[in-house]
Amino acid sequence: MAFAAELKKDLKRLADRVALFHGYILFGHDSGAEKSQLARELANYLENKKWAIGDRVLSDCFIIDARQEAGIELVRSSQHFLWQKPAVSPNRTLIIDHADRLTLPAQNAILKIAEEPPANALIILLVRDPETLLPALVSRFQKIFVAGARKLNSDAETEKIAGRFLKSSPAGRKEMIKEILDSEVGLENFVTALLAHLWRDKSKNYKVCKELLERWVLIEQFNVNKRLQLEAALIGLP
Template sequence: MVGYENLVNNFKNLINNGRLSHAYLFYGADQEKQFLFAQSLANFLEKKIFKPSDALLSETLIISPDEENVIGIDRVRSLKHFLWQKPANSIRRLAIIKEARNLTFQAQHAALKIVEEPPESALIIFIAKTIDDLFLTLSSRLQKIYFSSQSNRRESAIEEDIDQFFESLIRELRKDPIKNSQKLKEVLRRLSLIKQFNVNKRLQIKSL
């Protein structure tokens, strides 16, 4: 998946080394991306292809909120029945719970019991915007995977480039500290402003 290559490789390694957990919480602003990743993982478990399948997968169950935007305890009970069956085409039976914040109190309590004593071949993925969408007693037992948005990843890359720019510039100016004393002083002053007051790095570069 574009933008999540490292995460894809991490999960492939976990699967190949037999270290996949029984329960995960995928969280972040873009729940659709999380769902697509979970579908891709399901397809990889069955067909060794890490992308969403065009066909139904026999070892995957998807649970979504009903017409009243609720996931009740009966849905979780059906999940329990599904997970206790042994997989025929995969190493795991995977249940994906979309919009997990809509689980009722009783449903979360029932899910907690499954997570605490999961069948050996069970895998559950909860999808939510934040960790707080689930009760602490449940979320604390899940392996948490944060999905950053595309814009956040872009901004982080830009910030990293700017940091490298300052490091390179200071290193270059220090080759002749006498000649570049004023320039070096100004660069260090602006770098100090960034660290102390979290001012815009790009604006500080333009002012140099």
């Protein structure tokens, strides 16, 4: 759970400094509930200074499920919401779940908002894979990988393997990748444990984490060579 805890800590720090970006894409293939929970918790923290979500309806948060309505009219109503002055929170937060269901006109409308966002706007798009959105839209948002609960439960042995991996030489890491792919160690748990280790020094390892997350999306979605993808993702390690 360390990776999730660090992620929340980073978002809380940015919120306290009023330094949140105007838009985030939360993505992950098996983390629908976790993405939604994180987005709602952030909106709740902005308004109530508490992560735990209560029963009270948030005044400055508008949540859309694009599975139910995904057209441009919905985005236009969202735009009206974002331009209003916040009542309680420092931000007007728009959360669009299943944003990959948005029509192309709707995505273009979101893009126009993101190009010149209202001063207090915060837009959070929840998707399985950012590649399902328009590239121009993705370029206007910061991407955050959110692991599903199943992936977060890496055991102590996997944590040790990840730690040993990072201390190995480049040649040793290549051999360990081969062993992990051939063993009973869950690759998903290994990648999650590796990310948790790297994220402890995120300023130093940000580029490696970003590359690893992007390669992991390819591994999950396509029939690619897992060994080569992992080696390419981790080539930036010292």
